[in-house]
Amino acid sequence: MYINRMLLSASLVVVALILQVTILARLQLPGAVPDLLLLIVLGLALVYGHTAGALVGFVAGLLADIAPPADHAVGRYALVLCLIGYAAGLTKPEGGQHRSATVPMLVVASAAIGSTLLYAGVGALVGDTAARGAGLRGLLITATLYDLLLAPFVVPVVMSLARRSEKDRLAAEPGGGSASGGDRAAYGWLTSGAGVSSSAGGLLGKGRTPRGGKSAGVGSSRGSLMGRSARNKAGKIKGVKRL
Structure with a gap:
């Protein structure tokens, strides 16, 4: 039932991870590194909801933890992206679609700040103080700036692909009209029998x-x-x- 979701999420996460490791991590930008993987998780969570957002975030973070040149404990970024994906999925409206780009951009800014703080907090719990040495304030500013600059080119595309996969899945499922037609066909003999009985009753009368x-x-x-x-x-x- 959710094969389209799984295929799309897996392909986007793999492509984002490859681009993150091979290109973005080697740009030598001041401060933080643009987090393409975070934007992919946010785009999927805004369409699929909090449960799928948490699952996609956990898998994407786990792949980032084991992908070279990772130098931190395995599961650290998985926990961060899992929480971020869950929180971003909670902002999904009941209609399933945001009316403007204001909410997604606010989610991106909040996620950039929240992921940096969570990553530094989890690192402090496990004894990794690299974030303190790099300057936490500078990381927060640069991470938010880079993610907001990259978000208009990534998040709308991811959300559009996710919505298209949802429409394809709904179109592949049997609709309610066919079921009602089947019910009518299945109970047609009852209606015909009732018509015969009513006509017979009229003729008898x-x-x-x-x-x-x-x-x-x-x-x-x-x-x-x-x-x-x-x-x-x-x-x-x-x-x-x-x-």
């Missing part, structure tokens, strides 16, 4: 059913013939007596 009509007609004709023959016999007997 009018005395026009084939069998009932014939029996009534034959009975009436036989009654009239018997009456005529009895009257003829009576007339003959009376005439004989008169003679």
Whole structure:
């Protein structure tokens, strides 16, 4: 049922991870590195919801933890992206689509700040103080700036692909119209039987059913013939007596 979601999410995460490791990580930009993987998770979570966002975030973070040249504990970024994907999925409206780009951009800015703080906090818990040495304030500013600059080129495309996969999945499923047509076909004999019974009842009320009509007609004709023959016999007997 969710094969389209799985295929799209896996392909986007793999492509984003390859671009993250081979291109973005080697740009030597000041401060943080543009997080393409985070934007992919956010785009999918905004369409699929909090549950799928958490799952995609966990898998994407786990792949980033084990992909070289990772120098941190395995599961650290998986936890961060899992929480970020879950929180971003909670902003999905009931209609399934955001009316403007304001909410997604706010989600991107909040996710950039939140992921940096969570990554630094988890690192502090496990004894990794690299974020403190690099300057946490500078990382927050540059991470938010880079992600906001990259988001208009990534998040709308990811959301559009996710919505298209959702439409394809709904179109592949059997619709409610076919089921109702099947119910009508399945119960057609009941309606036809009811029509026959109603027509039969109407004909019976009018005395026009084939069998009932014939029996009534034959009975009436036989009654009239018997009456005529009895009257003829009576007339003959009376005439004989008169003679």
